[in-house]
Amino acid sequence: MMSLTLEGVVLIGALGLIVIGALGMAISNHLFRMLLALVLAESGANLLIVLSGYRVGASAPILGFGDPTAPMVDPVPQVLVLTAIVIGVGVQALAVALLLKVYRVYGTLNVRELRDRMDADVATAAGVEADASQDAPAGERPLPPVPAHASVGSGGFGRRGPVPFPPQSDERRP
Amino acid sequence: MRNLASLLFAGGLAFLLLTLLSQLAFGTPPMRVGSEILAVAPGEVGAANLVTAILLGYRGFDTLGELAILFAAATAAGVVLGRRRDDARRDPPGGEVLRTGADLLFPLLVVVGFYVIAHGHLTPGGGFQGGVILAAAFFVALLAQPARHLSHGLILWIEGLAGAAFILIGIWALVASGDFLAPLLGPGRMGELLSAGTLPLLSLAIGLKVGAELAGIMAHIADAEAPDT
Amino acid sequence: MISDLAVPNLFVAQAGQLVLPVVLPLLAAFLMQPLARVSTALARGLGPLVLILCAWITAQLWIQLGDAPFTLAIGGFAPPLGILFYADGIALLFALAVPVFALLFWPGSESGGGAGADSRPGSDQADRDQAARRDALVLLLVAATTGLALSGDLFNLYVFYELAAVASFGLVALSGTGRAQVATFRYLMISAFGSVLALAGIAILYMQTGTLNLGQLAQLAPETLNNPIGSAAFALMLIGFGVKAELFPVNTWVPEVYAGAPARVSALLAGLVSKLAVLVIVRLLVLIFPQPEAAQMLLVLGVLGVLTGEFAAWRAKDFPRMLAFSSIGQLGIVFVAFSIGGEIGLLAGLAVALHHLIVKSALFGLAVRWNGSLEALAGAARTSPLGAALFVLFALSLVGVPPLPGFWAKLTVIVGLAERGTPLDITALMSILLVTAVEASYLFRVAIRLYQDNPDPVARHARRDLGVSALLGAVLVAATLGLRPVADVLGAGAAQLGDRAGYIETVFPSHVAGKD
Numbered sequence: 001m002m003s004l005t006l007e008g009v010v011l012i013g014a015l016g017l018i019v020i021g022a023l024g025m026a027i028s029n030h031l032f033r034m035l036l037a038l039v040l041a042e043s044g045a046n047l048l049i050v051l052s053g054y055r056v057g058a059s060a061p062i063l064g065f066g067d068p069t070a071p072m073v074d075p076v077p078q079v080l081v082l083t084a085i086v087i088g089v090g091v092q093a094l095a096v097a098l099l100l101k102v103y104r105v106y107g108t109l110n111v112r113e114l115r116d117r118m119d120a121d122v123a124t125a126a127g128v129e130a131d132a133s134q135d136a137p138a139g140e141r142p143l144p145p146v147p148a149h150a151s152v153g154s155g156g157f158g159r160r161g162p163v164p165f166p167p168q169s170d171e172r173r174p
Numbered sequence: 175m176r177n178l179a180s181l182l183f184a185g186g187l188a189f190l191l192l193t194l195l196s197q198l199a200f201g202t203p204p205m206r207v208g209s210e211i212l213a214v215a216p217g218e219v220g221a222a223n224l225v226t227a228i229l230l231g232y233r234g235f236d237t238l239g240e241l242a243i244l245f246a247a248a249t250a251a252g253v254v255l256g257r258r259r260d261d262a263r264r265d266p267p268g269g270e271v272l273r274t275g276a277d278l279l280f281p282l283l284v285v286v287g288f289y290v291i292a293h294g295h296l297t298p299g300g301g302f303q304g305g306v307i308l309a310a311a312f313f314v315a316l317l318a319q320p321a322r323h324l325s326h327g328l329i330l331w332i333e334g335l336a337g338a339a340f341i342l343i344g345i346w347a348l349v350a351s352g353d354f355l356a357p358l359l360g361p362g363r364m365g366e367l368l369s370a371g372t373l374p375l376l377s378l379a380i381g382l383k384v385g386a387e388l389a390g391i392m393a394h395i396a397d398a399e400a401p402d403t
Numbered sequence: 404m405i406s407d408l409a410v411p412n413l414f415v416a417q418a419g420q421l422v423l424p425v426v427l428p429l430l431a432a433f434l435m436q437p438l439a440r441v442s443t444a445l446a447r448g449l450g451p452l453v454l455i456l457c458a459w460i461t462a463q464l465w466i467q468l469g470d471a472p473f474t475l476a477i478g479g480f481a482p483p484l485g486i487l488f489y490a491d492g493i494a495l496l497f498a499l500a501v502p503v504f505a506l507l508f509w510p511g512s513e514s515g516g517g518a519g520a521d522s523r524p525g526s527d528q529a530d531r532d533q534a535a536r537r538d539a540l541v542l543l544l545v546a547a548t549t550g551l552a553l554s555g556d557l558f559n560l561y562v563f564y565e566l567a568a569v570a571s572f573g574l575v576a577l578s579g580t581g582r583a584q585v586a587t588f589r590y591l592m593i594s595a596f597g598s599v600l601a602l603a604g605i606a607i608l609y610m611q612t613g614t615l616n617l618g619q620l621a622q623l624a625p626e627t628l629n630n631p632i633g634s635a636a637f638a639l640m641l642i643g644f645g646v647k648a649e650l651f652p653v654n655t656w657v658p659e660v661y662a663g664a665p666a667r668v669s670a671l672l673a674g675l676v677s678k679l680a681v682l683v684i685v686r687l688l689v690l691i692f693p694q695p696e697a698a699q700m701l702l703v704l705g706v707l708g709v710l711t712g713e714f715a716a717w718r719a720k721d722f723p724r725m726l727a728f729s730s731i732g733q734l735g736i737v738f739v740a741f742s743i744g745g746e747i748g749l750l751a752g753l754a755v756a757l758h759h760l761i762v763k764s765a766l767f768g769l770a771v772r773w774n775g776s777l778e779a780l781a782g783a784a785r786t787s788p789l790g791a792a793l794f795v796l797f798a799l800s801l802v803g804v805p806p807l808p809g810f811w812a813k814l815t816v817i818v819g820l821a822e823r824g825t826p827l828d829i830t831a832l833m834s835i836l837l838v839t840a841v842e843a844s845y846l847f848r849v850a851i852r853l854y855q856d857n858p859d860p861v862a863r864h865a866r867r868d869l870g871v872s873a874l875l876g877a878v879l880v881a882a883t884l885g886l887r888p889v890a891d892v893l894g895a896g897a898a899q900l901g902d903r904a905g906y907i908e909t910v911f912p913s914h915v916a917g918k919d
Contacts, residue, residue: 007200018603019188025596026180031588038595045602052610053208056201061224062298063216072224074208077609079228080558083240084602086302086384087565090247091595093391094572097251098588100395105581118582190635194607197632204613207483214484235422235477235486239550239562242429243569246543249436249536250573254584256529330436337433341426353479354422 010051017044031102031109035095042088046081053077219357221295221370229300230376234355237376238344241337241383248333248387248394255394268318276318283311291381295370301380308385313392324393329386336383343372343379418475420464421488424457424498425550432542439535450538451509454545458502465495472899472909474555482910483616489555489910492896493753497552497682504675504764505545507871508667510537537577543570544671551679555910557605557615560683564601564644567676568594574671575664583663590656594646597653601643607636608691618910621690621903629694637692638700641684648680649734651708658715661727666771667868669723673730674764678756681734685741685752689901693744699827702742706831708735713838717845721776725845726766729801732838733759736816739831743819749897750890751819754812757893762797762809765875769794771868773861777849782857790864791853793876798846800879803839808882811890813839 021041025034053074061075103109106117211228221227229237267273287307294300316322344355351358359371431453439446472491476482490498547570550563572594576587609615611632612623620628628636646653661669688697712731719725733755740752769790773780784791800809813835820832864872882889899905 005201011200015188015191018191018599019184021599022187022596023180023184025592026183027177034592038592038599041596041599042602045599045606048603048606049609051200052606053203053205054201055203055205060298061212063222063224064296072212074203074205074613075211075224075228076208076233076615077606078225079233079236080605080609082225082229082302083233083236083558083562086240087243087562087598088595090244090569091565091591091598093388093395094247094250094254094569095588095591095595097254097391097395098572098576098584098591101254101576101584102581102588105584114585118585121581190638191603194632194635198607198610200610203610206613206619207615208613211484218480231478232480232485233558236559236562238426238429239547239559239566242432242543242546243562243566245433246540246566246569246573249539249543250569250576253533253536253540253573254576254587256533256579327440330440334434334437338430341430341433344422344426347478348419348422351479352419354419354426354477356479 007051007054007056010047010054014044014047014051017041017047019044029111031099031111031114035092035099038095039088039092042084042092046084046088049077049081049084051077219370219373221373223295223297223300225298226295226300226373226377227370230295230373231357234344234376237380238340238355241340241380244384244387245333245337248391251391251394255397267321272318276314279314280311283307283314287311287381287385291377292374294377294381295373301377302384304377305381305384306388308381309388309392312385312389316392316396320396324389326390326393329390329393333383333386333390336379336386340376340379340383343375347372418464418468418473418490420460421475421490421553422477424461424502425546425553427453427457428502428542428546428549432539432546435539435542436532436535439531443531446535446538450542451506453542454502454506454509457545457549458499458506461495461499461502464490465499472905474909483614483619486559487555487616487618487910488553489617489906490553491899491906492892493682493900494552496896497679498549500760501545501548501552501675501679504671504760505541507874508670508764508768510541510665510667533577537574540570540573540577541671544574544676548676548679551683555617557608557617557620559615561598561601561605564647564680564683565598567679568598568647571668571672571676574668575660577668578663578665580663582659586656586659586663590660593653593656597643597646599643600639604636604639604643607632607639611636616910617686617690618907621907622911624691624693628691633692634694634696634700637687637697640687641697641700641704644680644683644687645704646680648677648684648738649708649712649731650738651704651711651731651735654708654712654731657731658719658724658727661730661767662721662723666723666767666774669727669770670764670767673727673767674760677730677734678760681737681741681752681756684738685749685900688741688744689749690903690906693903698742698744701738702827702831705735705738705742706834708732708738709831709838710735710834713841717841719777719845722773722780722849723767723770725777725849726763726770729842729845730759730763732842733763733801736813736835739835740816740819743816743823743828744901745819746894746897746901747815747819747822749901750894751812751815753893753897753900754808754815754890758800758808758812761875761879762801765793765872765879766797768868768872768875769864772864775861777852779861780849781852781855782860784853785857786860786863787869789873790869791850793869793872794853795850796876796879798850802843802846806883808879808886808889811886 018041021037021044024037024040028034028037053076055071055073058071058073061072061078099109106114108114108117211232212224215221215224215227215231219227219231268276287304290299290307291301291304294304312324316324347356347358348354357371357373431449435446435449438449472489474482475488475490477486477488544567547563547566551560551567554560554563572587572591575590576584608620608628611627612620614620614623624633627633641650642653649657661673664672688701709732712728712735716725716728716732719728737752737756737759740748740755742748743751773783800807803810803813817832817835820828
């Protein structure tokens with residue numbers, strides 16, 4: 001069993017971040033909160049990597065600073081974590097872009113409302129009258145019909161025009 | 175039900191990881207590869223910052239992959255957000271104070287960014303860190319004056335050419351010495367600005383590419399996020 | 404210009420050229436968008452050109468060097484320090500398959516337009532930008548998957564895996580519908596969560612061994628990783644890398660993504676990318692985690708995937724989703740096969756995986772036009788007789804009707820399971836037999852519907868998609884006729900793939916490198 005040293009605290013923190021992040025991703029019902037939970041989990045994993053190279057009492061792996069005979073920490077995990085952080089940033093930026101687009105199309109990031117609106121979308125595209133009770137919060141208007149070419153999956157890798165947005169988009173803002 | 179299952183799952187995960195916690199040797203890593211690199215890197219690569227020596231030397235190929243991931247994310251964000259709607263309105267410009275502050279900060283941030291990039295092989299820092307600072311210079315300008323337009327064309331050229339430069343340096347090494355991304359030009363004198371062979375060049379390429387990439391993502395998001403009301 | 408440099412060097416520096424199939428697509432991808440601003444024609448031709456060049460380089464290397472596995476230390480840094488490429492027969496086979504399949508399913512602008520709405524004229528500049536981005540993303544996907552096939556470094560594998568993931572997010576989002584964006588976001592979250600677990604697994608491995616080189620990890624594994632820590636690290640990495648391989652608990656993204664993405668992207672993801680992820684898992688299993696717990700984990704998750712996938716496919720109401728669920732089931736069989744271990748297990752796994760690569764890609768090729776509900780396919784045989792005939796051929800092989808290669812692949816799995824014969828194996832065997840009946844039921848239901856009478860059948864296939872499917876069908880028939888040589892080649896590949904001692908020996912010749 002370990003006593004509560006610095007690395008013990010960091011380790012518990014790292015594991016805690018991963019678990020909290022995983023839990024947050026699983027149970028939150030708002031897409032942006034899911035993304036934030038993911039960021040937490042990624043930080044936990046990054047901490048774990050840095051910790052894997054930590055050496056008690058050693059210095060940073062840069063020559064020309066401090067005592068040249070002192071031991072240095074393992075530099076490899078520091079490189080790995082740099083790579084992992086940059087990868088994480090890229091993925092998160094892309095996720096934000098996706099969320100912006102989703103919000104622009106559906107006007108919500110709440111998972112339940114989103115599902116209702118997507119169902120209504122499909123019903124409209126199929127030419128079926130969407131059941132009024134399907135449309136989320138009472139008092140809100142059903143979605144305007146989405147032009148067919150926006151909701152029918154474009155088959156191939158083909159060219160596509162700019163994606164049209166429902167003209168009343170600002171009315172649907174909560 | 176779903177929450178319960180997730181709680182159980184998270185509990186299981188925590189338990190699994192915690193049992194490991196008590197068995198791993200923290201603070202005394204095995205350092206099989208690490209200590210060997212610490213021993214040979216100064217002579218082979220010649221960078222005082224050994225992290226940079228690994229990042230651009232021993233694991234330079236990872237770094238290329240990492241650049242590609244950032245590039246893929248920027249490209250994918252472009253795919254998702256597409257082009258700016260012409261009818262969208264922009265945020266109103268910031269006040270006098272904000273604008274003046276941004277104008278003052280801009281050159282400072284650019285200088286600091288290039289400094290961090292150029293000294294990546296000597297001190298903590300390097301292409302990624304400096305590139306982010308460069309991008310931040312443009313963020314600040316864009317936030318203070320949303321009407322200002324970042325040229326997508328220019329960004330595309332910078333990121334394309336910088337990425338190509340990284341690979342071409344690698345191919346140059348392939349032709350010259352038979353190994354992709356092998357260190358060239360000799361290690362030089364440790365601790366000088368012009369040392370460590372091609373490492374500073376690679377740093378510069380990374381810095382420009384990362385800066386252009388992040389600025390590009392930011393410009394896309396700023397374009398997309400023009401509020402309607 | 405680059406090819407001028409590369410070609411003469413091919414005979415000088417030999418293995419050094421192995422990086423080019425990864426690096427050249429990256430170079431082309433970086434330059435794609437600026438080039439598109441200068442000349443559309445140039446940008447459009449660049450991608451296929453680079454792919455052909457990559458395939459040619461890989462083929463050359465295979466012919467000249469491919470008898471025994473060989474390695475390439477990138478940057479010239481000796482093995483445990485730098486990143487290593489490891490090329491055995493299977494790695495080279497996949498490295499060759501990647502550019503070829505990417506060419507087959509290359510997103511052409513003219514012929515690729517699926518629904519009529521696609522050809523709607525938009526802003527020219529925006530369209531050209533989007534096309535350049537799309538080409539760049541495909542090239543990035545090619546570079547990443549080739550890297551997955553070749554890399555011999557754990558973290559480098561992770562980097563390429565992430566690159567493949569991010570590139571595929573962009574490609575899935577291409578279709579531009581709101582549903583596709585939501586599906587992409589889900590996919591991204593699951594994938595990123597898997598990456599977190601994989602990273603944690605890598606960190607644990609590194610703490611335990613202090614190295615990332617697969618060869619050195621294989622050397623150290625018996626003493627340092629044959630314990631609960633090792634098994635936990637394997638579990639973490641299995642889930643992490645399993646996301647792309649459609650492994651059971653982390654495959655919930657599959658149906659929505661394959662249904663929402665452009666069909667050719669689905670073909671690449673379901674056919675190619677999933678197989679490369681499987682290859683990574685198999686390498687980990689063979690080299691680093693030979694303990695029985697690891698194989699059992701794979702077996703259980705594989706069986707669950709088989710059952711859930713095939714039953715969901717049976718209930719599916721539209722063509723792409725049916726293919727997606729069936730793909731989960733088939734990959735489940737692949738996992739079951741690889742969990743058997745030994746040469747027969749590896750052979751069986753490779754056979755099912757390659758068979759699925761060909762058949763599922765071709766079926767998704769057909770789905771370019773048949774992207775609607777199953778009911779709408781009634782009578783499609785009249786407008787597209789060749790397409791319907793090909794579907795029947797692929798369905799027969801997928802179910803495993805005797806002369807076709809699918810039968811042999813499934814038979815090898817079943818024989819392998821029966822030989823080992825633990826209760827778990829028998830359960831797996833029974834479930835594979837069960838789902839074969841289920842597969843037959845839903846695939847032939849579709850086949851019958853294709854040949855129904857319908858006054859208003861769906862549109863016919865574009866010539867290119869049909870050609871690609873026909874080509875893959877021809878490959879399938881050729882494999883049927885030449886089953887013995889194919890089996891021999893695969894057997895040799897499986898032997899190489901399972902040769903742990905050989906891997907270590909290739910990476911560290913003459914054992915000087917036991918540096919600890």
